[in-house]
Amino acid sequence: xxxxxxxxxxxxxxxxxxxxxxxxxxxxxxxxxxxxxxxxxxxxxxxxxxxxxxxxxxxxxxxxxxxxxxxxxxxxxxxxxxxxxxxxxxxxxxxxxxxxxxxxxxxxxxxxxxxxxxxxxxxxxxxxxxxxxxxxxxxxxxxxxxxxxxxxxxxxxxxxxxxxxxxxxxxxxxxxxxxxxxxxxxxxxxxxxxxxxxxxxxxxxxxxxxxxxxxxxxxxxxxxxxxxxxxxxxxxxxxxxxxxxxxxxxxxxxxxxxxxxxxxxxxxxxxxxxxxxxxxxxxxxxxxxxxxxxxxxxxxxxxxxxxxxxxxxxxxxxxxxxxxxxxxxxxxxxxxxxxxxxxxxxxxxxxxxxxxxxxxxxxxxxxxxxxxxxxxxxxxxxxxxxxxxxxxxxx
Numbered sequence: 496x497x498x499x500x501x502x503x504x505x506x507x508x509x510x511x512x513x514x515x516x517x518x519x520x521x522x523x524x525x526x527x528x529x530x531x532x533x534x535x536x537x538x539x540x541x542x543x544x545x546x547x548x549x550x551x552x553x554x555x556x557x558x559x560x561x562x563x564x565x566x567x568x569x570x571x572x573x574x575x576x577x578x579x580x581x582x583x584x585x586x587x588x589x590x591x592x593x594x595x596x597x598x599x600x601x602x603x604x605x606x607x608x609x610x611x612x613x614x615x616x617x618x619x620x621x622x623x624x625x626x627x628x629x630x631x632x633x634x635x636x637x638x639x640x641x642x643x644x645x646x647x648x649x650x651x652x653x654x655x656x657x658x659x660x661x662x663x664x665x666x667x668x669x670x671x672x673x674x675x676x677x678x679x680x681x682x683x684x685x686x687x688x689x690x691x692x693x694x695x696x697x698x699x700x701x702x703x704x705x706x707x708x709x710x711x712x713x714x715x716x717x718x719x720x721x722x723x724x725x726x727x728x729x730x731x732x733x734x735x736x737x738x739x740x741x742x743x744x745x746x747x748x749x750x751x752x753x754x755x756x757x758x759x760x761x762x763x764x765x766x767x768x769x770x771x772x773x774x775x776x777x778x779x780x781x782x783x784x785x786x787x788x789x790x791x792x793x794x795x796x797x798x799x800x801x802x803x804x805x806x807x808x809x810x811x812x813x814x815x816x817x818x819x820x821x822x823x824x825x826x827x828x829x830x831x832x833x834x835x836x837x838x839x840x841x842x843x844x845x846x847x848x849x850x851x852x853x854x855x856x857x858x859x860x861x862x863x864x865x866x867x868x869x870x871x872x873x874x875x876x877x878x879x880x881x882x883x884x885x886x887x888x889x890x
Contacts, residue, residue: 499545500569504538505594507587512577514591517545519570521602523886525631526571527552527823529608530591530616532584533772536574540773544794545572551820553878554852554871558885564831565824567882568632571603579610580739585619592623604629606826607695609772609794612738613650613660629826636831648836649829657699657733659838660822665699666842667821667849668792671813672700672766673707674853675788687764689713689722689786692771694740696792696819698733700768705729713754713762715771716741720758723751740771760784769796777801784810791815806866814868816875817852821845 501518515538518526528548531541549570556567575591577584588611592599599605599620605628607613620628627633627643636642652659676686686709690697693714701711711729713722718741721727728748735746744753759767760776761783769775770792776784781801789797789805790813797805802812825841828834834844860870 499542501598502538502542503598505591507590509590510577510583510587512575512587514573514575514587514594515541516573516595516598516603517542517571518598518603519545519549519572521569522552522567522882523635525602525604525635526569527604527632527827528571528573529823530573530575530605530611530628531608532575532577532579532588532610534576534578536576538574540795541572541574544574545570547794547816548572548823549879550816550871550875551823553875553882554817554820555824555848556878556882558878558881564637564833565827566635566831566886568604568827571605572608573603573605585615588615588619589622592619592625592628596623596625599625599628600630602631604632612695629830632830642830642832645832645836646826646830649841652836652838654838657702659836659841660825661695662699662702662838663825663841663845664696664819664822665701665792666703666845667824668696668700668768668770668790668818669703669707670821670846670849671818671853672704672709672768672788672790674850675790675811675813675857678854678857681765683708686710686766687712687762688766688768689715689759689762689764690768690770690792691715691759691775691796692740692769692793693732693736693742694771696822697768697770698736698740700770700792701729702733709766712764713759714742715756715759717756718742718744719756720754720762721747721751722754722758722762723748724763725750727751762786766790769793772796774798776805778804781805786810788813791818794819802866802868811867813853813856814871817849817856817867817871820852821849824848 503516552567710726735743767786773795775796
């Protein structure tokens, strides 16, 4: 793959803190990728995430499906080096969006990512003078007013008090787990799961896996790990979360254990779902993992050298570029009109699409004798030239 099209570092004139934008590729003149905020965010991190977005978009492009209205975009990503709980964070976010306004207006569509909610991004974008954080895609729509209303309606849909936009990503992660279990002939009942992070993605994943019959035996948040070998009451824990995914410990049952923050790694479970920060699994801790599958709900949670060691031990890592791509795809399926603002339709479409991707990736890995990540990269390598030929490199 080629070098990024645009790499930009911005310094806030008020605080001196930095923000970044990397546009990896444009398709039809537009790119897609969220905006994250975390202390220690770097340009290299954002560049890796932008490349990942190019791959996610390409993976959801099906050249043999002429019925699909959503035609994937290019990949991009934004990042701000700041603790999202810092009192100065919101003002920094507004100034960043104001500085990035020319890019957002023309060719970068963005939204919530680590450390930010969509409501916060929308509020800051309006204050920064933007029509929308995804306005660059509007010229590609057949009927802009209808499409925008459809997406607005979808964001208003709630299931059991949780927004549909918070659930679709976890639905895709959960379906990735189920597809891997089905392919291995492993029953859902009795399969144990540990989840790092109980925010939007991790919480929804735990919810869907529990409803599918799996047992979530450990969850980790910023305060530590909550574990119960007989299974946690996920619905209660989800209700007891704050906006940052931290669980109120007064909601725990007597048999629930409070363990150190990294205890989820060595939990006696078949499936680990890192759904919080990047770089969570490295060469210093991968040896503690006894799970059979690691399913990357977060972006870049497993470092490459750690993944090599895990693969040598027979631990299968299902990569982020496939596993957590459902949220981004749902935005576009809805906006372009492949699905309506309906939860059942969204979940069914997400499950079908994610299962097809997982099955294709694992079949390619088996055929090529490679890891799932290498197989996903190979599928992308096949599709990008087709996308470039059909839609051009930039516009």
